[in-house]
Amino acid sequence: MAMAMATDAQLLDRLLRGDTRSLGEIYERYRVPLFRFCLRMVKDTALAEDAVHDTFVKLARQHSGILHPGALKSWLFRVARNEVYMILRRAAPMPLEDADGVLDPSTPHDLLEQTERASLVHAMLAALRPAYREVLMLREFEEMPYAEIAAITGSTEGAVKSRLFKARLALAGSMAGMQKERMR
Amino acid sequence: MNTCERCEEMMSAYIDGVLDDAGGAELFAHMGTCTQCRQTYAGMSAIRTYCAVAPAPEVPERLDRRIHRLHAAPAARVSRLRKVWTQRLTIPAPAFALALLVVSVTVLATVVWLRTTPAPAEEQQVMYIMSMPAVEVEGVPGRNGSHIH
Numbered sequence: 191m192a193m194a195m196a197t198d199a200q201l202l203d204r205l206l207r208g209d210t211r212s213l214g215e216i217y218e219r220y221r222v223p224l225f226r227f228c229l230r231m232v233k234d235t236a237l238a239e240d241a242v243h244d245t246f247v248k249l250a251r252q253h254s255g256i257l258h259p260g261a262l263k264s265w266l267f268r269v270a271r272n273e274v275y276m277i278l279r280r281a282a283p284m285p286l287e288d289a290d291g292v293l294d295p296s297t298p299h300d301l302l303e304q305t306e307r308a309s310l311v312h313a314m315l316a317a318l319r320p321a322y323r324e325v326l327m328l329r330e331f332e333e334m335p336y337a338e339i340a341a342i343t344g345s346t347e348g349a350v351k352s353r354l355f356k357a358r359l360a361l362a363g364s365m366a367g368m369q370k371e372r373m374r
Numbered sequence: 375m376n377t378c379e380r381c382e383e384m385m386s387a388y389i390d391g392v393l394d395d396a397g398g399a400e401l402f403a404h405m406g407t408c409t410q411c412r413q414t415y416a417g418m419s420a421i422r423t424y425c426a427v428a429p430a431p432e433v434p435e436r437l438d439r440r441i442h443r444l445h446a447a448p449a450a451r452v453s454r455l456r457k458v459w460t461q462r463l464t465i466p467a468p469a470f471a472l473a474l475l476v477v478s479v480t481v482l483a484t485v486v487w488l489r490t491t492p493a494p495a496e497e498q499q500v501m502y503i504m505s506m507p508a509v510e511v512e513g514v515p516g517r518n519g520s521h522i523h
């Protein structure tokens with residue numbers, strides 16, 4: 191009979207009791223989603239690696255601060271997001287969250303049309319400002335409810351809903367523009 | 375906010391499954407008559423489809439190794455500390471013993487000196503005592519070395 195997979199709460203409980211192997215199991219479970227999130231946010235493999243690594247350093251040191259055992263995934267994403275924003279702020283010392291506009295001006299203008307070189311999703315996400323990119327990623331890839339996204343991004347459900355709408359509208363507009371270009 | 379703008383907001387909520395029935399009815403009724411909104415909705419829905427089929431990025435092996443070192447670290451660190459501790463105690467033992475002896479003697483000497491040396495508050499009294507003629511007690515010379523005859 192196959193052994194049942196440990197729940198997040200069980201893994202966290204083992205970690206709290208000093209079983210460091212559970213850190214490896216937690217990593218196995220979240221390495222892909224966390225790396226994808228960090229990579230799409232910072233747009234650099236080495237920096238994304240650092241963000242995920244530092245997230246697990248914090249998990250190893252501060253796991254006793256995770257009060258609700260079921261909140262491990264949210265905790266990991268919240269810490270990873272903090273690491274991501276530290277990297278983004280170092281790269282561009284400007285307000286990231288309150289900047290006007292949905293599309294990221296630092297993205298090359300023709301990136302949305304470079305579907306041969308980068309996947310369309312990669313290009314779409316890269317075109318968004320970080321505050322919009324993160325909510326869209328957490329919603330589409332992690333299928334998180336608004337409340338969880340709000341908790342991770344330090345925002346409100348209303349703001350999450352609004353950002354998702356604006357991100358989708360901007361991307362839908364970009365895609366419609368691409369189609370028109372191709373039909374010419 | 376015009377009908378199209380309101381419907382655009384409702385599209386996003388509908389995609390996330392948080393639009394109520396009345397909103398849904400209004401949205402689809404409007405899209406039945408508005409080509410622009412139908413296109414926008416198709417674009418918004420496509421984002422979800424693209425994300426669903428997008429291949430996950432390859433996690434670099436280097437990151438796997440870094441994390442492995444992290445959770446393998448505590449045991450390794452303990453054995454490393456144990457090694458260092460043992461080495462320091464066995465190899466330079468004579469030097470360590472000598473240092474311990476020097477420290478012990480210094481501490482002992484300080485304690486003895488402190489006990490025989492009066493505190494500053496007592497200094498006046500000591501000066502007074504020293505200025506007094508020394509009294510020879512059973513052949514022991516006075517403090518100032520003089521003898522009273």
Ligand SMILES: [Zn+2]
Binds near residue numbers: 377381404408410411
């Ligand atoms: Zn319309």
